Each structure stands twice: as C-alpha cells, then as structure tokens.
Amino acid sequence: MSKVLVSDSIDQAGIDILSQVAQVDVKTGLPAEELIRIIPEYNALMIRSETRVTKAVIEAGTQLKIIGRAGVGVDNVDVPAATRQGIVVVNSPEGNTIAAAEHALAMMLALSRYIPEANLSVKSNKWDRKSYIGTEVYKKNLGVVGLGKIGSHVATVARAMGMKVMAFDPYISSERAEQLGCRLVELDLLLREADYITLHMPKTPETTHLINAAALAKMKPTARIVNCARGGIIDEAALAEALQQGKIAGAALDVFETEPLGESALRSLGKQVVLTPHLGASTAEAQVNVAIDVAEQIRDVLLGLPARSAVNIPGLYPDVLEKLKPYLRLAETLGNLVGQLAGGRVESLTVRMQGELASNDSQPLVVASLKGLLSQALRERVNYVNAAIEAKERGIRVIETRDASIRDYAGSLHLQAKGSLGEHSVTGALLGDGEIRITDIDEFPINVPPAQHMLFTLHRDMPGIIGKIGSLLGSFNVNIASMQVGRKIVRGDAVMVLSLDDPLPEGILSEILKVPGIRDAYTVAL
Numbered sequence: 192m193s194k195v196l197v198s199d200s201i202d203q204a205g206i207d208i209l210s211q212v213a214q215v216d217v218k219t220g221l222p223a224e225e226l227i228r229i230i231p232e233y234n235a236l237m238i239r240s241e242t243r244v245t246k247a248v249i250e251a252g253t254q255l256k257i258i259g260r261a262g263v264g265v266d267n268v269d270v271p272a273a274t275r276q277g278i279v280v281v282n283s284p285e286g287n288t289i290a291a292a293e294h295a296l297a298m299m300l301a302l303s304r305y306i307p308e309a310n311l312s313v314k315s316n317k318w319d320r321k322s323y324i325g326t327e328v329y330k331k332n333l334g335v336v337g338l339g340k341i342g343s344h345v346a347t348v349a350r351a352m353g354m355k356v357m358a359f360d361p362y363i364s365s366e367r368a369e370q371l372g373c374r375l376v377e378l379d380l381l382l383r384e385a386d387y388i389t390l391h392m393p394k395t396p397e398t399t400h401l402i403n404a405a406a407l408a409k410m411k412p413t414a415r416i417v418n419c420a421r422g423g424i425i426d427e428a429a430l431a432e433a434l435q436q437g438k439i440a441g442a443a444l445d446v447f448e449t450e451p452l453g454e455s456a457l458r459s460l461g462k463q464v465v466l467t468p469h470l471g472a473s474t475a476e477a478q479v480n481v482a483i484d485v486a487e488q489i490r491d492v493l494l495g496l497p498a499r500s501a502v503n504i505p506g507l508y509p510d511v512l513e514k515l516k517p518y519l520r521l522a523e524t525l526g527n528l529v530g531q532l533a534g535g536r537v538e539s540l541t542v543r544m545q546g547e548l549a550s551n552d553s554q555p556l557v558v559a560s561l562k563g564l565l566s567q568a569l570r571e572r573v574n575y576v577n578a579a580i581e582a583k584e585r586g587i588r589v590i591e592t593r594d595a596s597i598r599d600y601a602g603s604l605h606l607q608a609k610g611s612l613g614e615h616s617v618t619g620a621l622l623g624d625g626e627i628r629i630t631d632i633d634e635f636p637i638n639v640p641p642a643q644h645m646l647f648t649l650h651r652d653m654p655g656i657i658g659k660i661g662s663l664l665g666s667f668n669v670n671i672a673s674m675q676v677g678r679k680i681v682r683g684d685a686v687m688v689l690s691l692d693d694p695l696p697e698g699i700l701s702e703i704l705k706v707p708g709i710r711d712a713y714t715v716a717l
C-alpha cells in the first residue's frame with residue numbers, strides 16, 4: 192500500500208480521501224533533518240506553506256511520486272528539483288481564492304477604521320472614541336497589483352463598495368481589466384494615485400521588493416498598502432521606515448519575508464499597522480476546498496491517473512485526457528522506436544501531428560514522444576514530468592509541425608529523429624479499436640503492430656533474401672511471429688519488419704548484415 196506523509200495541518204476531508212488508497216501519516220512541525228530522515232518511506236507528501244520542501248528533501252524522497260500543496264503558492268517547494276526527479280507537484284489554484292480576497296478586503300477595512308486597536312482598547316476597559324477616527328473607502332482609488340483570481344475578486348467587491356479600481360498587471364489584457372470595471376495602468380501611476388494598494392501577484396525575481404523605498408516614496412502620504420500575497424514583495428525595512436516617517440499612512444500585512452515573523456520594527460508600530468499570521472487561506476470553507484482538491488489529485492496520481500492541477504507538467508482535463516490517452520501510448524511507442532532506430536545521440540526530434548491530430552493540443556503528444564525517445568537511456572527515470580527538461584538538457588531540439596491534409600488514418604503521428612548516427616522516421620496511427628499500427632518506417636509503407644521484440648532491415652528487394660533471413664533466425668532458434676516487407680518500387684530498396692517471439696541472441700545482427708543485399712539491420716525492443 193502507498194504511504195502518504197501529511198506534514199502541515201490539513202482538513203480531515205483530505206485525510207479521509209487519501210486513506211481510501213494509502214496509509215496516511217500526519218506529522219506536523221517536523222524539523223528539516225527529521226523530514227529528510229523519514230521521507231524515503233513515502234510515495235506522496237502533502238503540505239501547506241509551512242513545510243520547506245528543499246532540494247535535500249526531494250533528493251531523499253526516492254519513492255516520491257507527488258508533492259501536493261493544499262493551497263496556491265508553491266514557493267516553499269523546490270519545483271525544479273522535483274521536476275528533475277520526475278515528481279509531479281500539484282496545488283489547489285482556486286480553493287482559497289475567496290478566503291484570501293476576503294482577508295485582503297478585511298485588512299483594508301480594519302486598517303481604515305483601526306478596528307484591531309479599537310478592539311484592544313475596549314477590551315482593556317477603555318471607552319476612547321476620539322483616537323479612532325477612520326477613513327472611508329467609498330469613492331477612494333484602489334490600486335490592485337496582480338489582477339488574477341484573488342485580485343479580480345477584490346476588485347469586484349471593492350467596486351461594489353463604491354471604490355474606483357485601477358490595476359497593474361503586465362500579463363493581462365485591458366479587455367479583461369475592463370470586464371472587471373478596472374482601469375489598467377502602469378505601476379508608477381498606480382503608486383502615485385492610489386489611496387489603497389493591495390498586492391495579489393506571486394513572488395518572483397521580478398516582484399521581489401517591487402515595493403521598495405523608491406516605490407513607497409511615490410505613494411501619497413495618506414495611502415495605505417495591503418499585502419496578502421507573499422512576504423518579500425514589500426521590502427519590510429523600507430516599509431517600517433516609510434511608516435515611521437509618515438511617508439505613507441498605513442500597512443496591513445498577512446505575509447512576511449520570514450515566517451514566523453521574528454524581530455521586526457513593524458511590531459512596534461501603532462494603529463497604522465495591522466499584522467496577521469498568514470491567515471489569508473484560513474477559513475473553514477477554503478481549508479475543506481484545498482484539502483479535497485489536493486487529496487483527490489494525490490489519490491489519482493497514486494492510482495496511476497494524471498493530476499488536474501500540476502504546476503510542473505501541462506494539466507489535462509479528464510475529457511481531453513480520455514480522448515488523448517491512446518495517442519499518448521502511440522506517441523510513446525513511436526518515440527521509443529525511432530530512438531532505437533536512430534541509436535547514438537539524438538540531436539533533434541520532429542513531431543508532426545497529422546490529420547485530426549493536427550488540431551489537438553500538441554504539448555502532451557510531444558512530451559509522450561520525448562518520454563519514449565529517452566526511455567532507452569533513462570528507463571523508468573524518465574516520465575511525463577521530466578521528459579521535456581531531460582531532452583533539453585541533452586540538447587535535443589524539438590520541432591513541432593502539423594499537417595491536417597494527411598488523411599491516411601483519422602489521425603496519425605510522424606516522428607523523425609536526427610542524430611550522430613543518421614536520420615530515421617516512423618509514422619503510426621490507431622485503428623478503430625485503439626490498436627497501434629506502425630504505418631511507415633523511413634518513408635517505406637508498412638502496416639504492423641508494435642511487438643516486444645522486433646527486427647528491421649533495409650535491403651535490396653531481390654529474390655531469396657527473405658528466405659535467407661528466415662533460415663538464419665531459425666538456426667539461432669528465434670521464432671518469427673510475423674513478417675512484412677515495405678517497398679516503394681519493385682527491386683529497389685525495401686524494409687523488412689519482423690516481430691519475434693524471442694529476443695535476438697548476441698551476435699546474430701552481424702550475421703544478418705553479412706547476408707548479400709542487406710544494407711542495414713536494427714533490433715528493437717518495445
């Protein structure tokens with residue numbers, strides 16, 4: 192039975208799903224060394240934002256198939272290291288959207304009306320109504336930085352509260368912003384004009400310290416900033432200084448450069464600062480959503496099914512996958528075949544989607560072809576997660592082409608591999624029952640199913656040659672299951688494809704190559 196380690200606190204709904212297919216161990220708050228010590232036992236790891244899944248953890252997790260992040264941000268996971276090791280990383284892109292958006296809005300209102308300080312004041316037996324004169328958000332300018340899922344919901348609710356919303360997001364269209372009733376502007380203008388700024392983008396090299404001393408200096412002295420996205424997008428030292436010097440009016444932070452927050456000047460600031468301990472996703476509803484979403488994906492991957500929200504491989508919706516599954520098998524088989532025919536170091540792989548396949552998303556078929564191509568060299572180490580990265584590292588250039596006009600079969604796939612030992616191509620298609628047919632080799636038309644043991648020859652089309660190969664194989668006690676010849680012109684060049692019941696013994700290939708008329712011979716194991 193598979194084993195899953197849950198190393199952060201996850202809603203029971205997720206644990207219940209995982210328990211259907213695996214032994215689930217919940218061990219939260221593990222020190223890094225302890226996690227590295229025990230991770231080799233596990234096939235899956237389920238986390239939130241607290242567990243740091245470093246390269247060392249991933250390298251120790253030799254049995255890991257999947258890391259599931261019950262939430263959005265995967266910045267606590269070394270995703271490139273996981274990809275290299277063929278581990279799929281999944282998240283729950285939408286499970287906590289509303290929770291995080293509502294937290295940002297709550298922070299904005301709490302900041303405007305000094306609710307946390309006023310609450311503390313009443314609880315300490317005071318009745319002070321003068322110190323907490325707030326400001327309204329109605330008719331104020333809100334600047335949303337990052338108009339994705341959370342930013343969009345914040346913008347929608349803010350507009351309903353009567354705010355004028357502008358947004359900065361270099362990756363969305365002005366049409367999308369318009370649909371949300373937002374003005375898409377440059378960051379500089381947003382910083383200068385906004386009364387409230389709320390951040391909703393990921394932490395990337397581009398966004399790290401995007402809000403630094405220079406950005407803070409552009410803001411109005413009455414402006415307030417909210418960060419419920421990621422710590423480190425705001426330079427905390429610069430923010431504390433700007434607040435102390437009255438350069439801006441307030442800040443509400445849910446996320447910090449280091450979590451848990453240690454010594455910080457922000458702690459000693461008064462009512463103009465509101466701090467929460469990374470609570471954006473902490474609603475009952477969001478925790479159930481993300482736990483179910485991610486547990487279902489872990490369950491599926493452990494059962495050999497694909498994940499719907501993988502961050503390191505293209506996600507495939509179940510209906511698309513159902514349609515593509517037989518073609519993925521075809522692509523993998525052809526990749527494996529052309530890789531063995533090419534031998535040596537492959538420099539480029541051309542993948543041509545033909546007929547009906549030409550209108551499909553090509554990415555999964557390209558990945559499957561590469562997985563097949565690399566399977567001889569990497570065996571079970573190559574999978575759908577790391578095939579593209581492994582190919583890139585080996586300097587294999589991938590060229591994708593389409594030809595909808597080729598209609599020999601409903602949809603067919605043509606692969607051509609060029610390498611240090613020459614160039615070979617194969618084409619394959621699916622029959623109505625989903626069975627694979629290899630329909631040409633090096634442009635010679637054939638029609639054979641793939642077999643575990645195969646022999647391909649390139650020879651001169653002349654009498655007697657087939658008989659000679661047959662008796663040679665017989666003399667080595669190799670039984671032929673089927674044989675087919677493909678040729679373009681009579682007595683020209685031809686290919687012979689033999690499916691064999693047994694693997695070819697050592698030494699036979701050199702004997703085959705001695706047969707007069709044989710130009711080349713290849714053994715293939717599929």
Ligand SMILES: NC(=O)c1ccc[n+]([C@@H]2O[C@H](COP(=O)([O-])OP(=O)(O)OC[C@H]3O[C@@H](n4cnc5c(N)ncnc54)[C@H](O)[C@@H]3O)[C@@H](O)[C@H]2O)c1
Pocket residue numbers: 263264265284287288291336337338339340341342359360361362363391392393394397398419420421445446469470471472473
């Ligand atoms: N505080 C919490 O508990 C909590 C909860 C959920 C999500 N989050 C965080 O909130 C953030 C947003 O999540 P989401 O689900 O809306 O993500 P999303 O992917 O839907 O949206 C992110 C948006 O940021 C934009 N963006 C990227 N780089 C940018 C840049 N340089 N400047 C401006 N915009 C940029 C993208 O184009 C995208 O539209 C993430 O960092 C996520 O980790 C925090």
Ligand SMILES: O=C(O)[C@H](O)COP(=O)(O)O
Pocket residue numbers: 239240241261262263264265287469470471472473
């Ligand atoms: O990226 C996220 O989903 C949030 O930061 C939530 O983190 P959490 O699951 O640790 O609350």
